[in-house]
Amino acid sequence: MRCWYMGLINQQVTNFVKIRSYPHCFMNTHELWQATLGELELKLSKAHFTTWFRNTFIVDYENHQVVVGVPNTFTKAWLEKKYHKDILNALQNITEQPLKGLGYQVETRPVEPKAIVFESEKQAAIAPEPQQAYEVAESLGFTTADQASGGTKPSSLNKNYTFNSFVVGKQNELAYAAAQAVAAHPGGIYNPVFVYGDVGLGKTHLLQAVGHHIKKQNPNANVLYASCEHFTNDFIQAVRSGRAKEFKDRYRTVDLLLIDDIQFITGKEGTQEEFFHTFNALHQENKQIVISSDRPPKAIAALEKRLLSRLEWGMLVDIGAPDLETRIAILQIKCQKRGIELTRDILHYVASNISSNVRELEGALNKIVAYHQFKNLDATLETVTPIVDGFDLNTIKKTVSPKHIIQTVAEYFDIDISDVLGKSREKRLAFPRQIIMFLLREEMSISYPSIGQELGGRDHTTAMHAYTKIQRVLKEDDQLKRDLDLIKQKMYSG
Ligand code: ADP
Ligand code: MG
Secondary structure, three states, X not given: OOOOOHHHHHOOHHXXXXXXXXXXXXXXXXXXXXXXXXXXXXXXXXXHXXXXXXXXXXXXXXXXXXXXXXXXXXXXXXXXXXXXXXHHHHHHHHHOOOOOEEEEEEOOOOOOOOEOOXXXXXXXHHOOOOOOOEEOOOOOOOOOOOOOXXXXXXXXXXXXXXXXXXXOOOOOHHHHHHHHHHHHOOOOOOOOEEEEEOOOOOHHHXXXXXXXXXXXXXXXXXXXXXXXXXXXXXXXXXXXXXOHHHHHHHHOOOOEEEEEOXXXXXXXXXXXXXXXXXXXXXXXXXXXXXXXXXXXXXXXOOOOHHHHXXXXXXXXXXXXXXXXXXXXXXXXXXXXXXXXXXXXXXXXXXXHHOOOOHHHHHHHHHHXXXXXXXXXXXXXXXXXXXXXOOOOOOHHHHOOOHHHHHHHHXXXXXXXXXXXXXXXXXXXXXXXXXXXXXXXXXXXXXXXXXXXHHOOOOOHHHHHHHHHHHHHHHHHXXXXXXXXXXXXXXXXXX
16 A cells, blocks of 8 residues: 555654554544545546535544544435445555444534544454444434334334324324224234224324334234235245245234235235134234224225125224324424424424325425435525425426436436446346336326336336336335435435
């Protein structure tokens, strides 16, 4: 390794660090970062490098932990998500020291270069390698390690979906009470509990809150959360691979079974039959079952009669759209969780204008937060209004075109635009391609045939399939949700 900071030896030596293999070399945080940037510049395209590493610096290096200062939370999220490993490797290459931690912090003021003090070689050698960025500051919430995964694995519960974070209003109080009752006395008189209501009104949240509560009371309780789709796929795969018994053992021995969106069982006879037996087995053992659906049992088409009667056995509760006060309270709780403050005026404006569904309310809040953090602005009613009104009054929406969406997604996944538009069905291309089609539909309301055209002359059915697939996966996969959040922020930031 070259020793480009030799000249610094003559400066205040005590302020600089001794590098392990180069005892004659000293370094401070500023030089270390310059050297790191030098390595990164070689690896990344010029556009990426300048976009993401401009105005970054090392805030602190202590105890084998590095904190990198970044100009805004958007950059922070991007570095964590996309360049964490590269930065980590570059830092370790240069210092020839393993790092225990690498985090990012929004810091707009320059920080004085600081001497880096390495501990003894021995200590350094046993420092574990951080695989993930660690948190150094409050962030948008899409960072680090094993954040809740919403349910791609059957028993994984989203850690945010608890009773504590559920706001109770007139339209959901019965469902909330039922959920609390079975959480307190599982397998009692309310079995099953069947919660139904439109999309985005908190059904999944409530189901999982029951799971959390029971797990908290009894960490050994066997709680299984599965979307109906997961249950179906699991069952089909088990049968195909001769593991039907394993499947039965898994589903019929739980203490609490949470089945989300059961309406998707419509027309699936084999799955209905299996679910019927699962239900009976659990019910007989007084094990609690909680089910959600977007409609009441009777309205689920092609549902076997005997299963219908089971679903109606226990407690049927519906959830309606929250009223204004509840919507404001929901926004308040979401803001609190993220450490953001918005004035009552703003909350009122958002809640008054987005009334149908809590998911949309959260979506609006995400957009508001992302926009203001990216622009480093304080939110006021004037800046929030155009965002709530649909982005179209201001500059934001105008920057989005099909080309821009394709470019942003390709950049996010590090793939070439020509490959995305090309014929290859490789998975690394197929998935981003589906995301592009989803965004073209969702963000620009483009027709399916036109989406096919934009994507290199594909059939409209491919676009339709992509849209429904991503929509479905999004329901279960928080990681994809975070990916899309980042992509959208990038899209709208121009
Ligand atoms: P559904 O399953 O009915 O489609 P979700 O449970 O996924 O809806 O809710 C969508 C989003 O809205 C989630 O982030 C959830 O936390 C939030 N949400 C819904 N209702 C409430 C509520 N009453 N209090 C707090 N958050 C809520
Ligand atoms: Mg749901």
